[in-house]
Amino acid sequence: MLVPGDRVAVDGFLATVRFVGEIPNWPNETAIGIEWDVPERGKNDGSLNGTRYFTTLHGAKSGSFVKPSKLQPTRSFMDAMVYQYASDESLANESASLVDHFDLTIGTKKVESYGFEKLSRLQADFRNLETATLERLNVAVSSPIDSSLHNLQVLDLGFNLLDWHNLMQIVLQLPNLHTLKANGNRWTRYEPCTPCLSVRTLHLAACDLGNSQYTAQLLSCFPKLQHLHVASNGLKYIEVCGLESLDLSDNSFTLLSDAPPAKRLNLSYNDLHIPSLTETSLQIVEELDLCNTAVSEWSEIDNLAQLPNLTSLRILNTPLLNSTDYDSAMCQLFARIPSLVKLDGTVYTTEHRDNFELYFISKVRSKEWSCPQPLWTTLCAKHGVSTQETTPAHQHPTSTCVEVVYDTCRFSATLFSSATVGKLRGKISRKLGLSVLDFQLYTQLGHDIEHLANDQQIVAALGLANPVQVELQPWESGLRQQPYLRKSGVAD
Template sequence: MNYSEYDRISTIDNKLATVRYIGTIPQWGDTLALGLEWDEATRGKNNGEVNGITYFTPTVPNSVTFIKSTNKKLVHKCKSFVQIIKEKYLDAEYIEADIQFGSKTVEEFGWEKLNKFQSNLSNLTSLTLDFHLINRADYDKSIFTNLGNLTHLELSFNLFNDITEVWKIVDLLPGLRELNLNGNRFYKFSPTNTHNLKVLKLSSTLVTVANLNEHILPKFPKLTELYISGNNYTNEDINNLNLPAQLEVLDVSYNQLTIFPKVNISSLNLSHNNISDYSNVSQLNITSLDLRNNQIMSYSFIDWLSEAAPNLQILRINHNPLFQDIDIMTTQLIARFYCQDYHAIPHTKLYKLNGSLLTNDEIENSELYFISKVQMGEYQIDKRAKKWLYLLDKYKPKPTTINIQPDWISLTINIPNKDPVQRLFLLNNSILRIKGIISKLYLDNMSILQFKLYYYIDTSIKQELKDYLSILDTYSLSPSQNIYIDYS
């Protein structure tokens, strides 16, 4: 196979790469070398250089390997879309005969087999051709005529590098509504006619926003869903994106965003970015939002989102640094957002959180618990926030259900070589939690296994607090009870 720069290439185990250099390198003599930029960057060994000589600079750093063109792990062939259709849907004898459509087809292949082949194609509404080494279209009128009912086409992880070859296929399939091009890499672009496609998937293609705006999105003015995850987009890239007017779903997960983008889309996937800032956005018309695996570290972000997105109905936000305790996370989120029972139709408020459907009981319990924690000073919220005022108004008729006066006990902590310290503890705190608090506040985060807690019953009986799962209330403790620390 003769290679050209920017050709796409595959290994026998379906690992894809782009040919970025063709020539010789000193240590291999006259052997033809290929400089490959791997789609899976971790397969790379360098940045396009060998022994101090730079042959090219890859798009993704350290994604390059130099390999001999005769390497047996490389698949030294490419195929066309039409060729693959014939291989998948025509009988083997027809393929081997290499018969073209026309009178000779009828004569040598037979009417019955030809009609069966055409029927198979005409019945197709969805076609998946991923990892088929396709790099071009080719033309066969009968093939495309018989694919007239096709609405979904997957061409992901093939060897396309010229978007024009894809358009040659798409333009001959006017009924097509969903196109998956994930995992291809495009380096050649050209203008083309518009198409009524609704769903376009371009994830892991590294297509630039400039090429999206100029060469791809104008072709699909009626697009309602766009998937562009894993393309290394920055905040500036997304701000410069010219989205179709009818777009409803946008997936920009697995990119490099740090700021919540100014994108008013009904369904938005921002997961697996580095978002922690929301300062650029004040109002959102989002109903479904995915913020998993970002860098959200404060409840001020949550409170902002609650007010900025009043129509939010579905939210995924777990796996952020803010949420280390899943139970606390769920309670705080339910209380800070406007929620409703998932049975309530129509849905106008948050009814699905981190994959779980909400119920009225769960919502009310979380809100009441949250109010009590805020009034005890354990949870923080701006007392002027609309949601806080809403909660106070909502539960005003039922103050007795809010546990804002929990049972406390004052204990005197006696630390060796230090003055005694008095501190309030909740009676329902576990001994494990008590030791953790004392370690953090008074013992410089000493391991709880390195010290003991005890008190005296009737001044003579020494009682150790050693059952980590028990709570203070199970012990006979009096107000201002002396608790002693022993780490000898």
């Protein structure tokens, strides 16, 4: 008998039972009031003709009433395992209750129903199984698990119908399980259970944890966690500590300081800003993903400098970077965060950092950029530059100016002396909105037109005069119609 809080599947979509009873529309029939996991499938907020039968959590149109005949049948864990991994299809179809036929006690009817040969083959398949995926199979109950599954290390139970008790009953019977994926499940009830000490990696994305009163208790069932993925849960706060990695992407955090500490922290797709971090526990953060956040001021980046171990940062698609040229932003990021080594997936050398910092110093001196006084003093001391005198000419990083021509579009690209052809290709890609695979680069070297196909080649090492005009051709036409180069004021 269904009760509010149970999970059901209708037409392949999951929902939570909010009401069981009669409604005037269906006299003498049981009506199941549900709230859809995908709110757009709903038709009401639990009210009919002015009478409220239940309350929805996700909007005025996230609820529906369905008849019991619309509910899809559920499976036990072992039913799903046999259905998914039985080597002989006849095993999966032999009985309506596969769990009952998985008891291997000698002399019982259960063993006879399969026969020793089929059971042995099925057990052999399971003993070799280290990863099992049972996603979207309407698994709702645990069931006894045979010892042939004790080698299982990674289990995906995503988007099923398990309550927390049954989920824990499954994982506690798998002694070598280290990774559990339970994305898309939702839990409206909780009862204390034995902690699972084997699981180190836990995926609970899209589980509506932001609306659950049991989130802390659920996570406490895995005291040995090292990696936690809780994206898309509407979370504004979560209490965990001592993690190697924590994925909080696509939640509702507004301040970086509200996030718990982890060495690798993903806060992308949160509408957050970066306040002062001197009083937080985020000092352990080494890798930080802030892509698609609300970061908009350089003072926020200065606050990141308060994280002494921060070596890797992702920060694309933020108001701050969208408002300036990426290369200019890169110089500021490296100058303002002294521990930074890796930016948006690319590792930069000490030589790169020196170039970035010297360019930053020159921009601050020309009053184009601002710089906090402690940082300015540190940078000037590092490079032997007076805090008041103009930077000596030899201290300025050298650059290469490249004039790019594509159809009727022309623009100049300034590159540091260490920039590669690949870097030039990336700059052109962003400027023109083209994929890097949509064009080729050509330039004239002496009397010859050269195809710049080696992305690792240093642009400055080509020995070209500045400025240099580069023409682009799409890959499909580039080999048939090579462009030529014209240099203004330069004899052929």
